[in-house]
Amino acid sequence: MAADTPVTLLILGAGGDLTHRLLLPGIGSLLKVEPSRKVQIVGADRTDLTAAQWKKRVEESFATVPVPARPARSALAKTRYQQTDLLNPEQLSALLAGCSGPLVIYFALPPSVSMKVCKLLENVDLPDDTRLALEKPFGGDEKSARAFNAQLHKLVLEDHIFRVDHFLGRSTVFNLIGLRFANRILQPVWNAEHIERVEIIYDEDLALEGRAGYYDGAGALRDMLQSHLLQVLGVFAMESIADLSAQEVQDQKAQVLRATHLWGGSAKKSSKRARYTAGQIGRRKIPAYTREKGVDPSRETETLAQVQVEVRNNRWAGVPFTLRSGKALGAPRKQVIAYFRPVPHLPGGFDNTAAPDKLIIDLTPGAVSFVLTMNAEGSPMDLEQKTLRAELAPGWMLPYGEVLREVLDGDNLLSVRSDAAESCWRIMDPVLKAWKAGRVPMETYPAGSAGPAGWLPADSVVE
């Protein structure tokens, strides 16, 4: 769809955190890059907001970007808000009756409410060209994800459904495609013959930051590994693509996820979980997770998760992919690291041995580094590692701007297809079951530390 076609963006849950912190700034960053884009933002939520209060919220979010005056004025003139109980069928119908197509309905709602609203939408006349944008978590396990997909398919066709994973909107993740497929030097070595192991790590120094309501019901595995990190794995490991069409990328990503299984087939052996205890990060004193406001310790929610998987295909069989993410860690680290195998023969006579070559992709801020071994300066009989690093310019848009652009244009390139969403749960369901049954111990780590000892090989920590 051409970018100058006017589109209505109906945000359900417009009074919530996602809308305020991510969606409105995202749309603002899109307007900054494409000032002539025509989008009418309609907010709906049960929160009682006047038109002026809503406009002020939009204006404040735009100011964080900041959006230039002309597109900001134009968007603010058109935006409106409708107080709606979305679980009330009459109010929902009245809301939709006031929206014309092309229409994007963005579900910025708690997942359980989104499912109920979708059921009610079966009885509503949706405008022509209605697209649905859904947030993670998409379902709670493989079975519920399948049921949700079936419900959505009663409303619109699959190519009108956008399961949002804003990691795919990060230019650094998308850059993996250019890096992998535009470099002759990487093509022959991107496989199990040359790559020994891969780590996909998203360690944060942020603790709970007041988000117990969401996080305590989710935990690190659902919040990060089951969604974002498996999507990154999909792009890292997929077969080559003929072009950048949504179908090509979706097909290849889905194929990789279908082939992905827990390492050794056992949740007990391939997964680890832990929770932070009291500690300090910089000057911040962090209470134990179980003492954070709103946390129910009996839920046994993990704040650090690590799972090893294998992509069982010809290219990757035998290569462990370690996915790991956690909160309140001392050294934030958001990287994909490919560790290469040692050379078949190192000439005799060197005083030391070579550490493996590494390719490190920093997800934020974006950078690509090759860590290579060469003769040490001034001591040619020694080997030492040197890093060649290329910083990537920050993306033109916030990740949510990238994602929203695709949704508004009706392009599924960055969204998660139904089969891929189900595969991600199929991979992680056994881990969740094993954890629930207590078959994997809950370890602890002090906030501000590097996490429990021994989870990653000693050479995996990169300064």
Ligand code: NDP
């Ligand atoms: P919030 O709880 O902050 O916002 C949800 C909004 O929906 C609230 O304003 C809530 O009103 C409203 N709402 C709930 N039920 C109804 C109803 N029946 N009718 C009308 N409005 C209703 O959640 P978030 O914004 O944090 O999250 C929304 C979605 O985005 C979730 O799926 C989450 O997993 C996902 N997400 C969130 C991220 C974030 O950083 N916030 C990041 C990535 C994904 P009330 O307050 O009265 O309940």
